[in-house]
Amino acid sequence: xxxxxxxxxxxxxxxxxxxxxxxxxxxxxxxxxxxxxxxxxxxxxxxxxxxxxxxxxxxxxxxxxxxxxxxxxxxxxxxxxxxxxxxxxxxxxxxxxxxxxxxxxxxxxxxxxxxxxxxxxxxxxxxxxxxxxxxxxxxxxxxxxxxxxxxxxxxxxxxxxxxxxxxxxxxxxxxxxxxxxxxxxxxxxxxxxxxxxxxxxxxxxxxxxxxxxxxxxxxxxxxxxxxxxxxxxxxxxxxxxxxxxxxxxxxxxxxxxxxxxxxxxxxxxxxxxxxxxxxxxxxxxxxxxxxxxxxxxxxxxxxxxxxxxxxxxxxxxxxxxxxxxxxxxxxxxxxxxxxxxxxxxxxxxxxxxxxxxxxxxxxxxxxxxxxx
Numbered sequence: 001x002x003x004x005x006x007x008x009x010x011x012x013x014x015x016x017x018x019x020x021x022x023x024x025x026x027x028x029x030x031x032x033x034x035x036x037x038x039x040x041x042x043x044x045x046x047x048x049x050x051x052x053x054x055x056x057x058x059x060x061x062x063x064x065x066x067x068x069x070x071x072x073x074x075x076x077x078x079x080x081x082x083x084x085x086x087x088x089x090x091x092x093x094x095x096x097x098x099x100x101x102x103x104x105x106x107x108x109x110x111x112x113x114x115x116x117x118x119x120x121x122x123x124x125x126x127x128x129x130x131x132x133x134x135x136x137x138x139x140x141x142x143x144x145x146x147x148x149x150x151x152x153x154x155x156x157x158x159x160x161x162x163x164x165x166x167x168x169x170x171x172x173x174x175x176x177x178x179x180x181x182x183x184x185x186x187x188x189x190x191x192x193x194x195x196x197x198x199x200x201x202x203x204x205x206x207x208x209x210x211x212x213x214x215x216x217x218x219x220x221x222x223x224x225x226x227x228x229x230x231x232x233x234x235x236x237x238x239x240x241x242x243x244x245x246x247x248x249x250x251x252x253x254x255x256x257x258x259x260x261x262x263x264x265x266x267x268x269x270x271x272x273x274x275x276x277x278x279x280x281x282x283x284x285x286x287x288x289x290x291x292x293x294x295x296x297x298x299x300x301x302x303x304x305x306x307x308x309x310x311x312x313x314x315x316x317x318x319x320x321x322x323x324x325x326x327x328x329x330x331x332x333x334x335x336x337x338x339x340x341x342x343x344x345x346x347x348x349x350x351x352x353x354x355x356x357x358x359x360x361x362x363x364x365x366x367x368x369x370x371x372x
Contacts, residue, residue, distance in 0.1 A: 036099040040176070041071050042216050043168040043246030047226035049121050049146045050238050052078055055154065056138060059130060059145060060088050060201070061119035062226060064170055064216065066102065067209050070252070071216040073223035074208045075239070076121075077231050082107055082198050084136045087128055089189070090114045095174030106196055112189035115172030116180020121145060122160070125180060129160040168246025204231035221245030 041064040049059065062076035079088070091105035092115030105114070111128045122130020122144045131140045139154045140147045147155055171177045182190070197205075208214045211234060213224050219242075225234045226242035233239060 036096075036101040037066055038099055039252045040100055040174060041066075041093050041170045042221040042249055044117075044119065044170045045073065045222055045226050045242035045246055046168070046244050047076070047240050047242045049076070050078070050227055050229040050240050052140065052145060052147045052152060053229050055152045056080055058088055058138065059121050060105070061090050061121065061123055063091060063119075064093070065205055065209065069212070069215055069217070072209055072211075072214040073216070073219070073226065073242075074205045074214075075223070075225050075234065076119075076227040077204060077233075078229060079198065079201060079231060081138065082195055084138075085109055085133050086195060087111050087133075090117070090119055090123060092117050093171035095172065095177055100171060100174065104197065106194040107198075108189060108192050108194045110185070110189040110192060112192075113180075113182040113186035116178035117170060117172065118166050118168075120166075124160060125178070126183065126186075129158070170246075200231040204228075207232050207234055216249065217251065221247070221249035 044062075044064075047062075052059070057078040057080050060077055060079045063074055064071045065074050066072075086107040086109065089106050089108060089112040092103055093100045094103055094115055095101075103115070106112075114123070114125075116125040117123075118125045122128050122141065129141060130144050131138055133139075137154050139156055140152060141158050141160070142155050143157050144160055149155055169176060169178055172180060208225075211225070212218055214234075222242045222245040224241050225239045227240040228234060228236065229238040230236075
């Protein structure tokens with residue numbers, strides 16, 4: 001009678017172990033989710049930090065996330081720390097093998113690498129200068145945080161020297177990105193135990209994703225809600241609008257239009273000219289040529305004529321009315337001598353012979369056939 005009970009206990013333990021493994025995998029997957037695209041995110045917008053709502057909250061800077069409709073701005077916000085002693089490492093976009101990859105942020109005892117992106121308000125590109133933990137209490141640096149001493153007493157003032165030029169670049173690597181690389185301390189922090197974004201942080205991002213006004217394509221890099229006092233409060237009175245875009249917004253389609261694809265070559269018009277299908281007025285019975293005539297070398301009677309390429313159209317070779325040729329023009333279209341040029345030896349028409357009938361002594365010459 002004891003065997004069924006023992007088997008039941010074994011099955012219960014196995015179910016609990018299986019559930020724990022699934023939960024661990026899900027948590028790890030959430031921390032490692034990455035998005036990669038080929039278009040760089042816009043510059044960080046310029047905005048003011050709202051006041052800290054209460055002690056125990058830490059500032060998490062805003063960032064450009066990517067959704068089905070393109071980049072959208074997730075407002076910076078004050079988040080309650082999930083456990084004492086933890087700090088927030090912001091996520092960042094990094095260039096890798098031809099694409100921009102999103103590296104999600106996380107909670108940990110030390111701030112890790114976040115691409116050297118200067119998010120501001122204590123996040124200078126390396127570490128966090130906005131506060132520190134001491135005996136389970138979070139102390140705030142008032143020189144970089146909007147903290148009131150009315151409800152928060154653990155404060156101090158320390159000037160933060162930023163050696164990085166603030167240019168509002170929002171990604172690492174690639175063209176125009178930051179060039180920062182992980183320091184030994186940041187590499188060590190990457191090996192520590194991490195806690196992924198809390199549920200309220202995930203909901204905060206989803207709320208921004210649902211608001212089309214937060215799309216970069218709609219606000220052109222200047223989101224209407226750039227920061228909030230608490231997560232999800234995009235419609236509250238404490239929401240802060242961006243004062244301006246960090247850089248002129250350049251839509252992805254406009255970037256592609258700046259490098260249009262090469263056009264197909266235009267067909268040569270000389271094969272469709274009217275004189276290619278009608279006999280020349282100066283020839284009696286032209287015989288169609290199977291190949292275009294080869295260029296003839298200049299003769300002694302044409303010293304000033306420069307070599308020409310017959311296949312290249314020239315403005316002088318445009319079709320002229322067949323009934324009224326120029327008196328000084330020669331009978332064939334491929335030669336257009338100037339008035340002072342001596343006529344070709346084989347064909348010596350005089351101005352009075354500009355009628356359709358050929359001269360009695362002329363015979364059709366092969367080189368006078370119309371070009372094909």
